Amino acid sequence: MIDAKYNPTEIEKKWYDYWLEKGLFHSEPDGREAYTIVIPPPNVTGVLHMGHVLNETIQDILVRRARLEGKNACWVPGTDHASIATEAKVIKRLKEQGINKSDLTREEFLKHAWAWTEEHGGIILKQLRKLGCSCDWDRTAFTMDDTRSKAVIRVFCDLYRKGLIYRGLRMVNWDPERQTALSDEEVIYHDEHSKFYYLRYKLAEPGVVNPATGAEYAVVATTRPETIFGDIAVCINPKEEKNQWLRGKHVIVPGVGRVIPIIEDRYVEIGFGTGCLKVTPAHDVNDYALGQKYDLRTIDIFTPDAHLNMDTVEPELQPNVRKYHGMDRFDCRKQIVEDLQALGLVEKIEDYDNKVGYSERTNVPIEPRLSLQWFIRMQHFADIALPPVMNDDIVFYPAKYKNTYKNWLENIKDWCISRQLWWGHRIPAYYDRALLEQTGLEDYPADKIIVSETAPEGDYVQDEGALDTWFSSWLWPVSLFDGIDRPGNSEISYYYPTADLVTGPDIIFFWVARMIMAGYEYTGKMPFRHVYFTGIVRDKLGRKMSKSLGNSPDPLDLIARYGADGVRMGILLSAPAGNDILYDDSLCEQGRNFCNKIWNCFRLVKGWEVSADNSAPLSGNTLAVSWFDALLDRTEDEVADLFAKYRLSDALMTIYKLFTDEFSSWYLEMIKPAYGQPVAADTFSATLAFFERMLRLLHPFMPFITEELWQNLATRREGESIMLADKDGKRTAKGRQKDGNESCLLAVDTLKAVVSGVRNIHASKNIPPKEVLTLCAAEGAFGEPAAQQLLVKLANVELAGEAGKEGNCATFIVGTTEYSVPLDRFINVDEELRKLEADLAHQEGFLRGVMAKLSNERFVQNAKPEVVELERKKQHDAEARIATLKENIAALQSRKA
RNA sequence: GGGCGCUUAGCGCAGCUGGUUUAGAGCAUCUGCCCUACAAGCAGAGGGUCGGCGGUUCGAAUCCGUCAGCGCCCACCA
Numbered sequence: 008m009i010d011a012k013y014n015p016t017e018i019e020k021k022w023y024d025y026w027l028e029k030g031l032f033h034s035e036p037d038g039r040e041a042y043t044i045v046i047p048p049p050n051v052t053g054v055l056h057m058g059h060v061l062n063e064t065i066q067d068i069l070v071r072r073a074r075l076e077g078k079n080a081c082w083v084p085g086t087d088h089a090s091i092a093t094e095a096k097v098i099k100r101l102k103e104q105g106i107n108k109s110d111l112t113r114e115e116f117l118k119h120a121w122a123w124t125e126e127h128g129g130i131i132l133k134q135l136r137k138l139g140c141s142c143d144w145d146r147t148a149f150t151m152d153d154t155r156s157k158a159v160i161r162v163f164c165d166l167y168r169k170g171l172i173y174r175g176l177r178m179v180n181w182d183p184e185r186q187t188a189l190s191d192e193e194v195i196y197h198d199e200h201s202k203f204y205y206l207r208y209k210l211a212e213p214g215v216v217n218p219a220t221g222a223e224y225a226v227v228a229t230t231r232p233e234t235i236f237g238d239i240a241v242c243i244n245p246k247e248e249k250n251q252w253l254r255g256k257h258v259i260v261p262g263v264g265r266v267i268p269i270i271e272d273r274y275v276e277i278g279f280g281t282g283c284l285k286v287t288p289a290h291d292v293n294d295y296a297l298g299q300k301y302d303l304r305t306i307d308i309f310t311p312d313a314h315l316n317m318d319t320v321e322p323e324l325q326p327n328v329r330k331y332h333g334m335d336r337f338d339c340r341k342q343i344v345e346d347l348q349a350l351g352l353v354e355k356i357e358d359y360d361n362k363v364g365y366s367e368r369t370n371v372p373i374e375p376r377l378s379l380q381w382f383i384r385m386q387h388f389a390d391i392a393l394p395p396v397m398n399d400d401i402v403f404y405p406a407k408y409k410n411t412y413k414n415w416l417e418n419i420k421d422w423c424i425s426r427q428l429w430w431g432h433r434i435p436a437y438y439d440r441a442l443l444e445q446t447g448l449e450d451y452p453a454d455k456i457i458v459s460e461t462a463p464e465g466d467y468v469q470d471e472g473a474l475d476t477w478f479s480s481w482l483w484p485v486s487l488f489d490g491i492d493r494p495g496n497s498e499i500s501y502y503y504p505t506a507d508l509v510t511g512p513d514i515i516f517f518w519v520a521r522m523i524m525a526g527y528e529y530t531g532k533m534p535f536r537h538v539y540f541t542g543i544v545r546d547k548l549g550r551k552m553s554k555s556l557g558n559s560p561d562p563l564d565l566i567a568r569y570g571a572d573g574v575r576m577g578i579l580l581s582a583p584a585g586n587d588i589l590y591d592d593s594l595c596e597q598g599r600n601f602c603n604k605i606w607n608c609f610r611l612v613k614g615w616e617v618s619a620d621n622s623a624p625l626s627g628n629t630l631a632v633s634w635f636d637a638l639l640d641r642t643e644d645e646v647a648d649l650f651a652k653y654r655l656s657d658a659l660m661t662i663y664k665l666f667t668d669e670f671s672s673w674y675l676e677m678i679k680p681a682y683g684q685p686v687a688a689d690t691f692s693a694t695l696a697f698f699e700r701m702l703r704l705l706h707p708f709m710p711f712i713t714e715e716l717w718q719n720l721a722t723r724r725e726g727e728s729i730m731l732a733d734k735d736g737k738r739t740a741k742g743r744q745k746d747g748n749e750s751c752l753l754a755v756d757t758l759k760a761v762v763s764g765v766r767n768i769h770a771s772k773n774i775p776p777k778e779v780l781t782l783c784a785a786e787g788a789f790g791e792p793a794a795q796q797l798l799v800k801l802a803n804v805e806l807a808g809e810a811g812k813e814g815n816c817a818t819f820i821v822g823t824t825e826y827s828v829p830l831d832r833f834i835n836v837d838e839e840l841r842k843l844e845a846d847l848a849h850q851e852g853f854l855r856g857v858m859a860k861l862s863n864e865r866f867v868q869n870a871k872p873e874v875v876e877l878e879r880k881k882q883h884d885a886e887a888r889i890a891t892l893k894e895n896i897a898a899l900q901s902r903k904a
Numbered sequence: 905g906g907g908c909g910c911u912u913a914g915c916g917c918a919g920c921u922g923g924u925u926u927a928g929a930g931c932a933u934c935u936g937c938c939c940u941a942c943a944a945g946c947a948g949a950g951g952g953u954c955g956g957c958g959g960u961u962c963g964a965a966u967c968c969g970u971c972a973g974c975g976c977c978c979a980c981c982a
Contacts, residue, residue, distance in 0.1 A: 009941095011941080011942070012942085012944075013944090196979095203982090227982090228982070229982065230982070231982085242982095274980090274981090275981090275982085276981055276982085279981055279982075280981085280982065283982095284981095284982055285982075286982095291980085291982080292980055293980045293981085293982075294980095294982085296980085361981095361982090405909095407908065407909060408908095408977095410907070410908055410909090410977085411907085411908070411976085411977055411978080414906095414907065414908085414977075414978060415977085415978075418978075418979085512976085512977090515977090516977095547915090547916090580916095580930080580931090581916055581917070581930090581931095586910095586916090586917080587975090588916085589915085589916060591915095591916090591931095593931075593932085594916095594931085596944075597930085597931070597944095599944065600942095600944045600945090601944090602944090603942065603944050603945085604941095604942065604944085604945085606941090606942080607941045607942035607945085608941070608942080609941085610941050610942075611941035611942080612941085613941095614941070654918095656917090656918095657918075660918095660929075660930065663930085664929075664930085671941090671942085672946080672947090675941085679941095682940080763947095763948085766947060766948065767947090767948060767949085769936095769947080769948085770935080770936065770937095770947060770948040770949080771935090771936095771948075771949080773935095773936070775937095776936090776937070776939065776947080777939075849926085852926070853925070853926050854926095855926090856926050857925085857926085859963095860923090860962075860963070863962050863963085864962080865961095865962040865963095866923095866962040866963070867962085868962080869961090869962055869963090870923070870962070870963075871923080873923095873924095874923050874924085874963095875923095877923080877924065877925085878923085878925095880925085881924095881925050881926095884925065885925075
């Protein structure tokens with residue numbers, strides 16, 4: 008006896024092991040059409056969260072669907088070394104052991120990092136198996152494994168040779184926590200309530216006063232008073248009237264004593280603040296630009312960890328500035344404001360809202376910092392990556408992200424790819440040791456740098472920097488098939504371009520755009536044909552899931568509670584592409600319930616005794632079978648169409664409704680044999696075939712339960728699986744008989760409406776379900792004998808002609824046909840009249856709407872003929888129904904009298 | 905400051921190349937049922953003048969304009 012409830016845990020393990028053991032996920036190039044997905048590699052030390060569940064479920068659905076369609080499906084898994092995040096974790100662990108990173112050599116540190124990677128790496132890939140992901144595990148890759156590393160270094164050298172990579176001293180986003188440069192994309196801006204400090208810069212020239220106020224100082228407004236140590240000028244707009252008196256003068260940096268010139272530039276916005284802008288070229292991007300323009304020197308006042316460094320500030324000016332040495336930038340801000348206030352050099356302090364950039368990884372405010380870094384010239388890449396997306400060679404779902412993409416590419420800036428980290432691909436640039444000692448890094452001549460895949464002979468020093476993680480990620484679809492090192496090899500030629508990329512819109516610039524660039528640069532082809540952008544998983548209150556809020560459920564726990572299939576359905580149900588999904592456990596519950604439903608359908612069908620003789624099935628069964636066959640045809644087409652549009656939630660919902668409503672509630676009830684009776688063999692085998700087709704439809708979404716039931720539906724050979732294509736191609740061989748389909752679909756639609764009408768009477772009159780009612784209608788209203796048979800069975804009625812209408816009747820109309828159920832005992836005439844009158848009012852209102860159109864000459868003239876025709880039909884139908892209703896009302900009223 | 909998107913039943917959504925019986929499913933809600941597949945279920949019901957206003961049209965949830973609210977992306981106003 009099969010359990011009344013579906014127990015997923017054991018079944019999931021059983022089939023996943025089976026799939027692995029039979030090598031069913033493994034792909035090798037062959038004659039079939041390839042279908043490839045490369046996984047967005049999760050952080051090697053990461054753990055599965057709800058975002059992954061959404062993402063990986065979608066990919067698995069696409070891969071399994073392709074596999075069922077007979078394509079050679081290959082889903083390549085792997086992990087990302089996540090240089091900054093992983094390095095941070097390793098440093099943290101070392102610290103707990105009492106070891107400072109600075110005490111280690113690069114080699115020692117890397118040993119620890121690899122140990123950590125071995126220890127925690129790949130946990131997430133194991134977790135994906137619990138979800139049912141059908142990755143080709145034999146192909147598991149890592150962004151720092153040999154093949155991928157080689158590709159990265161080769162690409163770096165190649166781009167350097169092409170002049171697309173250069174080294175330069177630039178203002179970059181500096182993360183003081185991790186002490187590394189970041190790319191622009193790694194900076195996240197937050198609105199902040201901060202302060203605007205108005206500082207007094209005394210005039211160096213004696214006797215010069217502000218003609219308007221008589222003050223002997225200029226007022227400069229800043230949000231960052233701690234940077235005054237680096238002030239090198241004050242800039243005014245030459246057109247600003249009120250600051251004319253400052254032209255050509257000099258001011259004294261408050262508390263510092265440095266005398267700096269007033270310079271003039273149109274960059275300063277007239278009317279904003281005081282019109283006086285302090286210029287600190289070492290610590291602000293705009294100031295740096297001004298510094299370049301006017302050839303100002305730079306004074307870097309911060310150490311790499313953003314503490315004050317007074318060694319660079321001329322000590323002879325104000326010996327007391329030494330007290331700020333070593334102070335944290337924010338502590339210093341407080342202190343300097345206090346000190347300046349004491350000196351009477353603060354005019355006022357205002358509240359001010361501005362934006363502050365934070366490091367994406369460490370969540371520490373970014374410090375703009377002048378430093379020597381490696382960059383990629385991006386204009387070339389923007390030029391090759393924009394057209395294919397704009398003209399839909401690569402299709403984005405949803406398409407709105409094309410705009411975002413375009414906007415970014417049209418305003419592209421060079422990509423800072425070097426990081427002051429050890430965990431990652433070391434930059435393959437070498438400096439002659441002797442020369443380097445002479446010149447220092449900054450002044451080392453560019454033409455003496457050797458960029459090479461292998462270390463040059465002689466006494467050379469390798470660049471200390473590592474590459475941005477995304478510099479390896481952008482090669483992923485190519486490097487996974489070794490397409491950088493061995494272009495045109497049999498694998499890359501077969502699997503590339505990949506079919507679909509599934510990822511979040513948050514990494515459209517980090518990753519998607521750059522993969523398109525690298526793809527075209529290194530293969531001449533797109534890396535993928537379609538990009539499916541998922542939404543962000545939020546909790547049901549719309550908050551982003553996060554550890555600190557504690558609103559992120561553990562997917563493994565959910566799988567234990569609802570089953571992997573249940574969780575997959577739950578996460579997918581409300582996840583249309585690009586929309587955020589508001590996750591709630593109840594969604595998984597619905598998934599679990601659906602599994603249970605399928606399970607019980609199976610129990611029912613498998614529990615039937617099959618008629619031994621070849622007795623003909625009941626005519627009702629024959630109708631049921633041809634109806635459901637037609638419905639299944641139609642649904643399969645619909646689902647195919649939805650897949651083509653990447654509307655996976657809708658596809659699943661369509662199958663869900665087919666299974667619960669049409670199959671369980673209608674079809675099975677139609678053919679269900681009476682208690683203790685066998686089912687006809689023909690009907691039974693047709694039903695098993697339907698079951699199989701539905702399991703196949705559903706398999707991409709719910710792989711485990713469908714495999715389990717498919718295996719039990721018939722005797723299967725060892726190694727067979729539902730996940731493989733149906734080699735016999737039953738469905739296509741059978742062909743579609745659309746003509747016959749329409750008529751039986753219509754017949755059953757009517758049947759269902761009549762059954763519902765009767766059930767409605769049963770329910771609304773509180774008639775016990777077992778009571779058999781009499782259903783009266785005009786001749787022909789009950790359809791063919793087959794339909795009548797089903798009507799009797801499903802509605803629990805006996806059929807009678809018009810003549811059967813006796814006494815008070817409950818009535819309903821289907822189409823234009825009236826059906827009556829004589830119900831003297833149960834009828835409340837007044838109530839019935841009210842109901843009929845309400846219906847009449849509704850129909851008359853409807854008719855008025857129709858007539859308004861039809862009596863409008865311009866409608867009849869301008870509208871398409873078929874539209875007019877339809878309105879005429881509406882008119883006739885409504886008139887017929889109104890006539891029927893009026894008759895019934897009159898009859899009831901006369902009875903009442 | 906630019907750009908994009910959203911606003912349809914209690915909730916999250918579909919419909920939007922204008923016309924398909926005066927707006928659709930799912931979940932939730934309400935009513936009645938433990939009828940030997942399933943109470944993680946069955947049957948039935950209620951619920952929206954499609955954000956406001958204006959326009960185009962014979963006809964608008966669907967096209968245009970405008971206002972309001974929400975969200976996302978980009979941007980060097982200190």
